[in-house]
Amino acid sequence: MKLIHLLLALSLLVTLWACGSKASPDEKQATASIEETVVPVKLSPVSTVVRAEPVVASGLVSSAQEARLSFKIGGIVNRMFVDEGQSVRKGQLLATLDLTEINAQVSQAQFASEKAERDLGRVKSLYADTAATLEQLQNATTGTSLAKQNLTIAKFNQNYAQIRSTVDGTVTRKIANAGEFIAPGGPVYTISSNRPNDWVVRVGVSDKDWARLRIGNRASIKLDAYPDKTFSGTVSELAQAADPVNKLYEVEVRINPGGVKFAPGLFAKVTLVxxxxxxxxxxxxxAIVEGNGKEGFVYLLAEDKKHVRKIPIQIGFLDGDKVLLTNTLEGVEDVVTGGSAYLTEESTVVVK
Known part of the structure; x- marks a missing residue:
């Protein structure tokens, strides 16, 4: 009986020893978890380039020689000779006012001038016979000069009771019609030059970008109307004051159409260099992680070569598969690329 108990005790000890020699599932999982935190990473070199950061803005195509034509004086529109979309030549007659009232004003001024000349002649004769005073002669002379000036004004207004084109171009807007009353200076036509070298895009830029631009800087232009073409251009004008509404500085870019048909109002995206x-x-x-607009982070290999550290960066712009940063990474030779999406600052890494 004692022998049986002894054998059972030995069997129990062997079983306990065997169970103790095997790792528990929790211990295996902990060991595996430790192994999984080692993240393989790849390093890529950091370089420095010298570039001119482009300025991107948008605007509308228009003509540099755009004219808003109006009558110098008010009146009833008599005739309109052209419609929207028609081509016109410089000096071509476009519209006239009813001249009934204007011609009457010229006649009145003419009669007043003739009467003043006659009065001056009589006063001169009387003054020669000492029948008129020097003051009367001076007043008659002044009256004659005033009458002549009034006649000049009336004839000038008569000449500008019509509108003539100031450029070779196209009528882009017709604002009035025959029979309407037009106030002095009221717009009647808008004419845009259609010469190939007169097309421009006007865009607004910030003060920081305006300070970097110069007359003659190159530009590339993309038009929604021609999505497969890129047009070249140059900066032709820089505003010397900001727009009081949007606080942006206007930049005029002259475009080379390259034989393509343009029209005022085409939407353009301009990249200035x-x-x-x-x-x-x-x-x-x-290498960029947690990118948000112009901000983001990159990972660097720590000094112990087993961990990483995360530093902030400022994104300038993209250039293919590269990113140009506006803040310099002084003393940094490599950044983490492969595996960066899976890293934290607590991760243990191994360089592949």
Missing amino acids: PAQSRSYTLVPIE
Whole structure:
């Protein structure tokens, strides 16, 4: 009986020893978890380039020689000779006012001038016979001069009771019609030049971008009307004051149409290339994590080569598969690219 109990005790000890020698499931999972936190990563070199950061803005195509034509004086529109979309030549008659009232004013001024001349002649004769005073002679002379000036004004208004085109171009807007009353200076026609070298895009830029631009800087233009073409251009004008409404500075870019048909109002996206350049840090796009607009982060290998640290960066612009950073990464030779999406600052890494 004692032998049986002894054998049972030995069997129990062997079983307990065997169970103790095997790892529990929790211990296996903990060991596996430790192994899984080691993230393989790939490093890519950091370089520096000197570039001119482009300025991107949008605007509408228009003619540099655009004219808003009106009558110098008010009156009833008599005739309109052209309609919207018609081509016109410089000096071509476009519209006239009813001249009934205007011609009457010229006649009145003419009669007043003739009467003043006669009065002056009589006063001169009387003054020669000492029958008129010097003051009367001076008043008659002044009256004659005033009458002549009034006649000049009436004839000038008579000449400008019509509208003639100031450029070779196209009528883009016809604002009035025959029979309407037009106030002095009221717009009647808008004419745009259709010469190939007169097309421009006017865009608004910030003060920071305006300061980097110069007359003659190159530009590339994309039009929604021609999505497969890129047009070249140059900066032709820079505003010297900001727009009081949007606080932006207007930049005029002259476009080379290259034989393509243009029309006022085409939407354009303009990329301006300033002559002023600056230094940028160049990193692969895969290195950027948590990107938000112009901000983001990159991971660097820590000094112990087993961990990483995350630093903030400022994104300038994209160049293919590279990102140009506006803040320099001084002393940094490599950034983490492969595996960066799975990292935290607590991760243990191994360089592939």
